[in-house]
Amino acid sequence: MAKLHSRNQKNYEFPFVSPETQSYILSLTASELSQVISQGKISSVQVVSTYCQRAHNIGRSYNLTAEENFDQALELAKICDEDLSKGCLRGSLHGVPFSVKDHITMKGCISSAGMIWLLDHPDEETAITVKILIEEGGIPFVRSNVPQAISWIETENAIYGRADNPWDRFRTPGGSTGGEGGLICSRSSPLGIGTDIGGSIRSPCNNCGVYGFRPTPQRISLDGVRTASDYDDLTNYDIIAGGQGPMGRSVDDLVMIIRAWMKEKMFRFDPVIVPLPFDEKMFGDKKRLKIGYFYDLPCFMSTGYVKEAILRCGRELSKNHEVVSFEFKNAHEIVQIFIKLISVDGNTHLKRALHNEPPMDFYKLQFFTSDHPWVTNSIKTILKALGHKRLHSLMDSQSYISPSEYISLYRQAEKICQEAIDQWANEGLDIIICPTLGVAAPYHGGAAQTIPGLAFSYIWNLLKFPSGIVPVGLVKNNEVGYKDEFNDPITQGCCDQMQNTEGMPYGIQIVAQPYKDEIALRVMKEVEGIFDFHKYAL
Numbered sequence: 001m002a003k004l005h006s007r008n009q010k011n012y013e014f015p016f017v018s019p020e021t022q023s024y025i026l027s028l029t030a031s032e033l034s035q036v037i038s039q040g041k042i043s044s045v046q047v048v049s050t051y052c053q054r055a056h057n058i059g060r061s062y063n064l065t066a067e068e069n070f071d072q073a074l075e076l077a078k079i080c081d082e083d084l085s086k087g088c089l090r091g092s093l094h095g096v097p098f099s100v101k102d103h104i105t106m107k108g109c110i111s112s113a114g115m116i117w118l119l120d121h122p123d124e125e126t127a128i129t130v131k132i133l134i135e136e137g138g139i140p141f142v143r144s145n146v147p148q149a150i151s152w153i154e155t156e157n158a159i160y161g162r163a164d165n166p167w168d169r170f171r172t173p174g175g176s177t178g179g180e181g182g183l184i185c186s187r188s189s190p191l192g193i194g195t196d197i198g199g200s201i202r203s204p205c206n207n208c209g210v211y212g213f214r215p216t217p218q219r220i221s222l223d224g225v226r227t228a229s230d231y232d233d234l235t236n237y238d239i240i241a242g243g244q245g246p247m248g249r250s251v252d253d254l255v256m257i258i259r260a261w262m263k264e265k266m267f268r269f270d271p272v273i274v275p276l277p278f279d280e281k282m283f284g285d286k287k288r289l290k291i292g293y294f295y296d297l298p299c300f301m302s303t304g305y306v307k308e309a310i311l312r313c314g315r316e317l318s319k320n321h322e323v324v325s326f327e328f329k330n331a332h333e334i335v336q337i338f339i340k341l342i343s344v345d346g347n348t349h350l351k352r353a354l355h356n357e358p359p360m361d362f363y364k365l366q367f368f369t370s371d372h373p374w375v376t377n378s379i380k381t382i383l384k385a386l387g388h389k390r391l392h393s394l395m396d397s398q399s400y401i402s403p404s405e406y407i408s409l410y411r412q413a414e415k416i417c418q419e420a421i422d423q424w425a426n427e428g429l430d431i432i433i434c435p436t437l438g439v440a441a442p443y444h445g446g447a448a449q450t451i452p453g454l455a456f457s458y459i460w461n462l463l464k465f466p467s468g469i470v471p472v473g474l475v476k477n478n479e480v481g482y483k484d485e486f487n488d489p490i491t492q493g494c495c496d497q498m499q500n501t502e503g504m505p506y507g508i509q510i511v512a513q514p515y516k517d518e519i520a521l522r523v524m525k526e527v528e529g530i531f532d533f534h535k536y537a538l
Contacts (some may be wrong), residue, residue: 002481003110003119003159003267004159004161004201006341007020007059007067007068007106007380008060008070008391010456011072012052012056012070013047013507014049014052014053014056014074014082015045015074016049016409017046017050018315019051020048020483021042021046021050022185022477025042025046025050025051026054026187027049027168029191029248029250029252029253029301030096030098030190030191030248030249030250030253030256031192031248031250031252031253031255031256032252032473033047033095033096033190034092034093034094034095034096034256034514036093037084037094037095037096037424038089038094039160039208040083040084041079043081043095043493044076044078044080044081044084044094044095044139045074045078045094045202046533047077047082047095047097047190048073048074048076048077048107048141048150049074049093049141050143051079051141051188051189052068052070052073052074052142052414053098054188054189054218054382055070055099055141055142055188055189055209056070056165057190058186058187058188059142059182059183059186059188059310060093061228062083062163062164062165062166062169062182062186063145063161063162063163063164063235063251063532064144064145064163064164064166064173064178064179064181064182064183064186064188064198064302065142065143065144065145065160065179065188066100066112066142066144066146066159066160066179067109067141067142067143067145067334068141068142068143069108069109069141069142070107070139070142071461073097073140073141073142073400074141075394076139076360077095078096078141080095080137080139081095081258081304082422084208086126089137089531090136090137090225090254090438091135091136091138091260092133092136092137092256092259092260093133093136093137093138093152093257093260095139095258096137096138096139096165096190096191097138097140097141097189097190097191097279098133098138098139098140098141098190098192098193099140099141099142099143099144099179099180099184099189099191099192099193100130100140100142100143100144100145100187100192100193100441100475100513101143101144101146101176101177101180101194101195101197101226102114102143102145102146102179102180102196103146103150104130104193104224104225104226104244104409104497105123105124105125105127105130105224105225105226106123106126106127106130106140106143106196106314107123107124107126108122108123108126109122109123109143110122110123111123111226112146112150112157112159113149113150113159113226113227113353114147114148114150114159115144115157115353115354115357116150116158116159116357118226118248118534119159119353123187123224124226125224126224127177127221127223127224127225127244128221128223128266128269128270129150129193129220129221129261130193130224131246131269132260132265132266132269133193133257133260135265136260137276138191138260138436140151140285141189142183142188142189143179144177144180144182144183144192144194145160145178145179145180145182146164146175146176146178146179146390147175147176147178147356147360147362148357148359148360148363149350149353149363150176150195150200150210150226150227150281151176151350151356151448152162152175152176152360152362152363153172153174153175153176153203153447153451153454154172154174154175154178154201154362154444154445155172155173155174155178155179155204155488156169156175156183156360156362157177157360158357158463162444163178163179163182164182164439164444165182165207165208165441165511166182166185166186166208166399166538167185167208167209167351167441167503167504167505167538168441168503168504169208169442170444171318171439171441171443171504172441172442172444172446172447173185173204173205173208173311174205174206174207174441174447175200175203175204175447176194176195176200176458177192177194177195177201177203177204177206177247178197178203178207180201180203180204180247180289180396181204181207181208181210181212181247182204182208182357183420184210184247184248184249184382185208185209185210185333185505185537186538187537187538189256190248190249190351191245191246191247191249191256192246192247192248192252193245193247193257194212194244194245194246194247195225195242195243195245195246195321195402195424196212196214196243196245196461197241197242197243197245197269197461198226198240198338198342198454198461199436199437199457199458200325200455200460201213201214201245201247201373201455201469202214202468202469202507202509203454203457204246204247205436205438205469205505205507206436206437206440206441206469206505206507207437207440207441207470207504207505208259209428209439209474209507209533209536209537209538210247210248210249210471211247211248211249211253211254211467211468211470211471211473211505211524212246212247212248212250212254212471213243213245213246213247213258213263213466213467213469213517213520213521213524214243214245214461214466214468215245215258215262215461215466215469216464216466216514216515216516216517217241217242217464218241218244218273218464218515219262219273219274219276219513219515220244220245220260220261220262220266220273221244221269221272221273221298221373222243222244223269223270225242225244227242227405229509232438234381234535239341239410239413239462240338240341240342240458240461240462241461241462241464244335244346248259249507249534250528250534251468251470251521252525252526252527254382254468254521255283255521255525257516258278258521259278260330262276262277262278263277263297263460263519264277274515275419276284276515276520279518280518282516282518282519282522283518283519283521283522284475284522288320288321288322289321289322289428289430289431289519289523290321290324290325290427290428290429290430291314291317291321291429291431291432291523292320292323292324292325292326292427292431292432292433292434292435293308293310293311293313293314293323293324293325293432293433293434294310294326294327294328294432295310295311295434295438296327296333297328297331297335297455297456297459298331298332298390299332299335299390299393299394299452299455300438300452300453300455300456300484300490301438301484301485301486302435302438302439302453302456303438303440303479303482303498303506304479305455305473305475305476305479305506306435306438306439306492306506306508309472309473309506309508309531310434310435310508313364313433313527313531313532314433314529315526316530317417317433317523317526317530319527322429324389325415326364326427326429326432326447329423329437330416330419330420330423330461331455333412333416334416334420334459334462335394335397335455335459335461335464336393336397336403337409337413337416337462338455338458338461339394339397339439340397340401340409340458341462341475342397343370343397343398343408343411344401344406344409345400346400347367348368348370348371349527350366351367354449361445362445362447362448365448369398369515369525370400370458373400376395376398377473379395379501380392380395380396383395388487388488390452390488390489390490391484391489394452399401402412414464415472416463417462417463417464418463420463420465421463421514425515429510430516430519431510431511431512431520431523432510432511433508433509433511433520433523434454434508434509434511435452435508435509436456436457436506436507436508436509437454437457437471438453438456439453439482439498439505439506440498440499440501440505440506441501441504442498443497445495446493446496447534448493449490449493449494449496449497450452450493450494450497452490453494456509457509460509460511463534464514465511465512465513465514465521466511466512466515466516466517467509467510467511467512467515467534468510468520468521468524469507469508469509469510470496470507470508470510470524470527470528470531470533471507471531471533471536472506472507472531472533473503473505473506473531473533473536474502474503474504474506474529474536475501475502475503475504475505475506476502476524477502478503479501480498480500480501480502480521481498481499481501482494482497482498482501483495495535503535508527510523510527522526
C-alpha cells in the first residue's frame with residue numbers, strides 16, 4: 001500500500017537517550033513515568049524519544065502501528081519540559097506519551113478503521129477523550145493497527161498488514177484493539193486508549209498480558225469514534241453498548257486515565273454523558289465486599305489454568321471479603337441475544353462500509369453464509385443430526401431478522417439486563433470475577449475456532465456493566481491444550497489452537513454493576529497484588 005510505503009520511507013532523527021536511561025524509562029509504568037517527569041528526574045523528551053524509537057523499531061516489526069506522530073510528539077514533549085522548568089504542570093499526564101487506536105479521531109490524522117477508502121478522508125476533529133488527555137499533558141505519539149472495519153477479534157487490514165503477538169508472532173494479539181495490546185506488551189507504548197463493543201479491549205489484553213478497562217458506557221464520550229455503522233443506518237450498537245477505555249501495564253495506569261476522563265471537562269464537552277465524577281471515596285473504600293465467581297458458561301468451558309487462577313483469586317480475596325460461587329441464570333439467553341443483535345442485518349452494514357474493498361479472509365465465510373442462507377440452514381441441519389447441540393445453538397442465533405423482530409429483540413435485551421441487575425441485587429453482589437476468553441491467544445486465522453469464549457466478555461457489553469482485565473500468569477508446559485465436556489467441533493478447534501501455548505499470557509475479568517466502575521478498579525488493584533504479573537512482562 002502507498003500509505004504504508006510512504007510512512008516507512010520517512011527518516012527520523014530521535015533525540016539521544018542513553019541505554020541506561022532507556023532501560024530505566026522502560027521499567028516504569030505510565031503512572032510512574034508521570035511521577036518522575038513531574039519531579040524532574042527525567043524529561044518528557046527522553047521518555048517520548050525512547051518510546052518513539054521502540055514503536056518505530058519494534059512496533060513496526062510486528063505490524064502494530066498505523067500512523068506515526070513522532071515529530072509532533074517530540075515538539076509537544078519539548079513544550080512540556082519548558083513548562084515544567086517554569087513551574088507549570090499541565091495535568092496528571094504531564095509529558096507522558098500514549099498511543100491511540102486507529103479509528104479514534106485526531107485532527108489532521110486519518111482514522112481509517114482499517115478501510116482503504118477512508119485514507120482520503122482526514123479527521124476534521126479530535127475525539128473528546130484524546131482532547132482531554134492532551135489537556136492533561138498527555139502526548140499522543142503513535143496510532144495503533146486495527147482489523148478491517150473494526151469488526152473482528154484478529155487485527156489485519158490491507159493498509160498496515162497483519163499484527164503479530166509479541167509473545168509469539170505466529171499468534172494473534174486479538175482485536176479489534178490488537179495493535180494497542182501488542183504495543184503495550186512489547187513496551188512500544190506505555191499507555192493506550194481503545195474501544196470495546198464485544199471484548200475488543202479485553203481480548204487483546206488477555207492475549208498480550210496487559211491491563212485494560214471498559215467503563216460504564218454512559219460515563220465516557222464516544223464522540224470521535226469511527227465504526228462500520230457510521231456509514232449505514234444500523235442501530236444495534238445502541239443496544240450493545242460500546243465504549244472507550246484505557247490499556248496499560250498496571251491498574252494505576254488505567255485509573256490515571258479514568259480519573260482524567262471522569263470529570264468536568266468530559267461533561268462539558270459531551271452533555272450526553274452522565275455527569276458522574278470519579279468517586280475517590282468509593283475507589284479508596286476498604287469495606288468488605290461480596291464477590292461472586294464463575295469460570296464456565298453454557299456455551300464454553302475455560303481451560304484448567306484459567307479456572308485455577310479464578311479459584312486462587314477467590315481464596316486470596318476471601319481473607320478480606322465474602323466470596324461465593326455464582327450461577328449466571330440468564331447466561332444462555334444473553335449470549336443468544338448478543339449474537340442475534342451483532343448479526344441482525346446479515347452483515348449488510350459491513351459490506352456497505354467496505355465500499356467494494358475485498359474483505360479480509362476472516363469476513364469471507366460470514367459474507368458467504370449470509371448471502372446464501374441455505375448453506376447455513378444445511379449446516380445447522382447436519383449439526384443437529386450429529387448431536388452437536390452447542391454449535392447448532394450458536395449458529396441458530398445468527399439470522400437476518402425483520403424490523404418487528406428487531407423491536408422484540410430490543411425489548412428482550414432490556415428485560416434481560418434488568419433481570420441480571422436484579423439477580424445481583426438479590427444475591428447482594430458487588431463484584432463478579434470470571435474468565436476473559438477462557439483460553440490464551442490462538443494462532444493467526446484461528447480466532448474463529450475460539451470465538452465462543454468471547455462470550456465471557458461480550459455478555460457485559462449487552463448488560464452495560466463495567467469490566468476490566470488483570471493478567472494473571474503464563475501457560476505452563478503441563479497446562480498446554482484444551483478439553484471440555486462437549487467433545488464437538490468447537491472442542492477440537494480449541495484443542496488445535498491451544499497447542500504449544502507454553503509461555504503465553506492470560507487474564508481474568510473483574511466486573512461491577514453499572515456506574516460502580518470505581519469498585520471494579522479497586523478490586524482489580526487487589527487482584528493485581530495477588531498475581532504480580534509484572535514479573536512475567538516481556
